[in-house]
Amino acid sequence: MQTQYLFNCGKYQLNLNRPHVMGIVNVTPDSFSDGGKYSSTDLAVEHGLALIAEGADILDIGGESTRPGAPPVSLDEELRRVMPVIEALAAVSTVPLSIDTYKPEVMRSAIAAGVDIVNDVRALQEDGAVEIVANSDVGVCLMHMQGMPLTMQLAPSYQDVVSEVVQFLTDRMYVVTSAGIAIDRIVLDPGFGFGKTTAHNIALIQHLTEIDAIGRPLLVGLSRKSILGKIAGGDEQQRLHAGLAASVISAMKGAKIVRVHDVKATVDALKIVTAVMPI
Ligand code: 8Y4
Secondary structure, eight states, X not given: OOOOOEEEETTEEEETTSOEEEEEEEOOHHHHOOSSXXXXXXXXXXXXXXXXXXXXXXXXXXXXXXXXXXXXXXXXXXXXXXXHHHHHHHHHOSSOEEEEOOOHHHHHHHHHTTOOEEEETTTTOSTTHHHHHHXXXXXXXXXXXXXXXXXXXXXXXXXXXXXXHHHHHHHHHHHHHHTTOOGGGEEEEOOTTSSOOHHHHHHHHHTHHXXXXXSSOXXXXXXXXXXXXXXXXXXXXXXXXXXXXXXXXXXXXXXXXXXXXXXXXXHHHHHHHHHXXXX
16 A cells, blocks of 8 residues: 655656656657658657647656667767757646656756656666755656666566565665655656566566555556567557556556556546546
């Protein structure tokens, strides 16, 4: 049972007593550039605004792909991609903006430009990251990952994936609160697909209530991920229905934020969950 519903993040204080939808805004040349007419910046900003219109509660802006085997992006390139999008959206957004990065320098610039949340797949383990977030008022998502994106899916291995994820998130929560990040600024994430086999991912969903019992709101990202294709079949574009099932199950097991590509469909599905879930 989850009792701590408030999430203090920058200019916002979210009441996570119903599941919230975090819409994904990728700013990568391949995902957005159309060969000239509109810049990848313009397209990403338009996409962000469309997701708000679809009912997104948060926008997650990222400039470096963290999918398995993806090559790293340089600091300069990541800043070039995300900063113009953050600046444009910060001026008009009616919802909190999140920066998806593990680089402390990107966190610093994004916070200065007005983002409200740092979404870090490395859980602030890079040198200087904890201090940058501590010296601000933004919220932070601490995510579990085994290994690093380039190699994490080669041989994921655990004695007990659920207890190891719980241990890691509990440890990181202790480290960052000791450094001055208030507990009500933290959300936690088991990191689906990040150094996990299909069996590991399934075990984490099955035991999500045990991870929820750590006591801070859970964020869950399963949208279009390969685990959905492994179970239901289909490539990335054919995983919407499986992803909706995963979002509904996650929310019913206590997840308070789901990170998704398909905002409108997820908002509708979670309205049904909200309507029937006991308060
Ligand atoms: C198709 C589309 C196949 C996307 C794979 C993917 C999470 C996250 C990512 C997550 C949090 C991804 C940045 C991976 N996943 N942040 N980020 N939680 N907090 N892969 O699960 O979407 S990127």
